Amino acid sequence: MTANDVVSVPDLRGHFGKFGGRFVPEALMAALDELDEAFRKASVDPSFLKQLRDLQVNYTGRPSPITEAKRFSEHAGGATILLKREDLNHTGSHKINNVLGQGLLTQRMGKTRVIAETGAGQHGVATATVAALLGLECVVYMGEEDTKRQALNVARMKLLGATVVPVTIGSRTLKDAINEAMRDWVANVETTHYMLGTVAGPAPFPEMVRDFHRIIGDESREQMLSRYGRLPDVVAACVGGGSNAIGIFTAFIPDTNVRLLGLEAGGDGIETGRHASTIVGGAVGVLHGARSYIMQDDDGQTIESHSISAGLDYPSVGPEHAYLADIGRAEYRSVTDVEAMNAFKLLCETEGIIPAIETAHALAGAIEIGKELGEGAIILINLSGRGDKDVETAAKYFGMNI
Amino acid sequence: MSLLHDAFARAKSENRAALIAYLPAGYPSEDGAVECIAAMVEGGVDIVEIGFPYSDPVMDGPTIQDAVNISLEGGTKSATVISTVKRVAELGVPALVMSYWNPIERYGIDSFAADFHSVGGVGVITPDLTPEEADDWISATDSNDVDRVFLVALSSSDERIAKVANATTGFIYAGAVMGVTGARTSISDAIEGLVAKVRRHSDLPVAVGLGVSTPEQAHEIAQYADGVIVGSAFVTAIKQDGAAGAKALAQALSKGLAR
Numbered sequence: 066m067t068a069n070d071v072v073s074v075p076d077l078r079g080h081f082g083k084f085g086g087r088f089v090p091e092a093l094m095a096a097l098d099e100l101d102e103a104f105r106k107a108s109v110d111p112s113f114l115k116q117l118r119d120l121q122v123n124y125t126g127r128p129s130p131i132t133e134a135k136r137f138s139e140h141a142g143g144a145t146i147l148l149k150r151e152d153l154n155h156t157g158s159h160k161i162n163n164v165l166g167q168g169l170l171t172q173r174m175g176k177t178r179v180i181a182e183t184g185a186g187q188h189g190v191a192t193a194t195v196a197a198l199l200g201l202e203c204v205v206y207m208g209e210e211d212t213k214r215q216a217l218n219v220a221r222m223k224l225l226g227a228t229v230v231p232v233t234i235g236s237r238t239l240k241d242a243i244n245e246a247m248r249d250w251v252a253n254v255e256t257t258h259y260m261l262g263t264v265a266g267p268a269p270f271p272e273m274v275r276d277f278h279r280i281i282g283d284e285s286r287e288q289m290l291s292r293y294g295r296l297p298d299v300v301a302a303c304v305g306g307g308s309n310a311i312g313i314f315t316a317f318i319p320d321t322n323v324r325l326l327g328l329e330a331g332g333d334g335i336e337t338g339r340h341a342s343t344i345v346g347g348a349v350g351v352l353h354g355a356r357s358y359i360m361q362d363d364d365g366q367t368i369e370s371h372s373i374s375a376g377l378d379y380p381s382v383g384p385e386h387a388y389l390a391d392i393g394r395a396e397y398r399s400v401t402d403v404e405a406m407n408a409f410k411l412l413c414e415t416e417g418i419i420p421a422i423e424t425a426h427a428l429a430g431a432i433e434i435g436k437e438l439g440e441g442a443i444i445l446i447n448l449s450g451r452g453d454k455d456v457e458t459a460a461k462y463f464g465m466n467i
Numbered sequence: 468m469s470l471l472h473d474a475f476a477r478a479k480s481e482n483r484a485a486l487i488a489y490l491p492a493g494y495p496s497e498d499g500a501v502e503c504i505a506a507m508v509e510g511g512v513d514i515v516e517i518g519f520p521y522s523d524p525v526m527d528g529p530t531i532q533d534a535v536n537i538s539l540e541g542g543t544k545s546a547t548v549i550s551t552v553k554r555v556a557e558l559g560v561p562a563l564v565m566s567y568w569n570p571i572e573r574y575g576i577d578s579f580a581a582d583f584h585s586v587g588g589v590g591v592i593t594p595d596l597t598p599e600e601a602d603d604w605i606s607a608t609d610s611n612d613v614d615r616v617f618l619v620a621l622s623s624s625d626e627r628i629a630k631v632a633n634a635t636t637g638f639i640y641a642g643a644v645m646g647v648t649g650a651r652t653s654i655s656d657a658i659e660g661l662v663a664k665v666r667r668h669s670d671l672p673v674a675v676g677l678g679v680s681t682p683e684q685a686h687e688i689a690q691y692a693d694g695v696i697v698g699s700a701f702v703t704a705i706k707q708d709g710a711a712g713a714k715a716l717a718q719a720l721s722k723g724l725a726r
Contacts, residue, residue, distance in 0.1 A: 078599060086599075087599065088597075088600055089595055090525075090526050090594055090620070090623070090642075090644075091597055091617070091619060091620040091627070091642070092642060092645055094597060094622070095622040095624060095627070235522070242640045244523055244525050248528070248646075251525075252644075252645055254622065255645075351595075352523065352569060353523070359569075361569070364544050364574075365545075365571075365574065366522040367522040367569075369563060377488050425521060435611075
């Protein structure tokens with residue numbers, strides 16, 4: 066495998082090897098073609114790129130810094146742990162990178178309404194934010210279960226002027242929110258853009274969302290070279306749908322000496338069946354418009370995923386991750402709820418940073434691989450989001466009275 | 468294949484559209500579905516679409532979602548779908564399956580086409596599979612003598628209609644509304660134009676579904692299409708009155724099919 070083989074994906078129809086593609090109702094094909102065309106034109110249009118750059122710097126607050134987690138590193142076998150601080154972005158997570166791009170595309174396509182799905186609420190908040198900024202009508206679908214787990218983010222979306230629709234069918238989590246958003250989109254596609262929040266779904270979403278997030282890795286790579294004079298040994302990130310991970314991986318994919326590590330949500334443990342580790346514990350199938358690794362039974366019915374983290378509680382994964390796993394360019398491991406919550410607490414107490422529970426999965430993975438590699442190794446973690454939204458869940462988990 | 472062809476030909480010779488009914492396998496139960504379908508056929512249904520219940524039916528509205536949930540909770544498996552096809556085929560009516568793609572891929576594309584054909588199934592409708600992703604499916608259906616039905620939508624360009632028409636066998640399914648399944652009080656005037664466009668690219672029969680529930684709507688569609696597809700309304704009728712309700716609805720719809 067050469068670096069070029071990897072970076073040339075996807076093909077023109079959105080395939081990453083055997084993964085990806087477009088498995089959608091015919092009614093959506095025209096909208097996906099329209100989006101694809103708008104995206105390709107914008108990608109090479111200096112005025113679009115300038116507008117996006119301006120928002121990234123003056124609205125989001127990019128570039129995000131890299132913080133050396135010195136006291137946390139002591140618990141990771143002496144390896145140096147670096148944190149790419151996407152939690153410091155406006156709205157508190159990496160999700161803003163994607164929605165700014167898609168928001169501008171929505172305007173270019175002449176559409177006036179955006180819809181989105183959200184699990185942890187981070188993407189919903191980011192979408193509501195951009196909708197307010199650009200004057201777009203905004204409807205966010207969120208599983209009823211998640212509206213309870215992430216009540217703070219529900220309130221934020223409402224304050225930002227969005228309508229939040231609790232989804233009361235199926236598992237009442239992210240998967241069902243996506244189903245409802247797709248149903249809305251089919252019916253309202255003329256006026257509405259579906260602002261999909263991760264690198265999953267039908268083409269061109271996985272490629273487009275990746276490209277809007279790759280700034281995370283592009284910045285990190287430069288920051289590593291200018292500050293440390295070298296690239297990290299490992300780049301690690303949590304993976305649900307996989308947008309923050311692809312965002313930080315992409316710039317490093319050609320650097321074949323840099324290990325890429327994705328941490329999936331292990332829930333109660335892979336062996337219990339109650340998890341959301343689709344690459345580690347799933348099988349190839351089609352869900353939400355793309356072929357990838359999914360959690361399914363022998364009849365092809367989706368199995369409900371489980372994770373303490375609403376943002377990782379998803380039974381599929383972006384097709385590019387499936388591809389990177391298949392060709393061996395990235396490695397994927399599973400982190401249980403318990404391991405993630407231990408890492409969550411450790412970061413709070415050693416660095417004064419409250420991470421999102423999603424992100425805590427990456428931190429747990431960093432501790433493990435730090436111990437494997439030992440002193441001298443540099444591990445760059447994408448600190449994809451802050452944990453304000455998780456305060457209630459964490460307090461309950463740790464038995465605190467608040 | 469000839470059973471399906473014959474059904475459209477017979478309707479045409481009677482100067483009417485064919486009535487195509489949809490019901491998920493296992494709804495209201497495995498035996499109940501077959502009993503209801505038999506009643507629908509007695510009431511005048513020409514062609515039957517058996518739904519393959521799926522956990523994530525993104526093209527379906529609340530009525531069919533509920534029916535599918537009841538079916539899955541009742542224990543419907545792939546094998547249930549195949550055995551339902553067998554029993555419906557034994558009624559002497561053309562039996563099709565309508566399935567989201569993942570259950571077929573999980574079953575095994577070739578195995579599904581082969582098993583489906585061996586129990587007397589004639590065609591498969593795949594609402595979330597477009598010709599672009601269908602290479603393996605096209606060869607599996609060709610080699611097992613199974614018709615494959617793709618859909619056209621109101622948003623389809625001429626170029627896409629040509630592509631769909633070219634890949635489809637049996638009949639072409641034209642979606643009457645932009646949206647999910649479920650009864651609508653009115654259907655778009657644009658559907659007549661879509662059917663006319665399809666005819667420029669294909670000699671296959673064209674059937675219209677999505678949102679169609681009443682004899683009045685059936686009558687309107689019968690003036691320009693070869694088939695009228697009704698799904699959610701049958702689910703609702705069965706929920707209210709079981710097999711008798713299904714038969715009564717089939718009879719009422721049949722009266723609307725004349726040209």
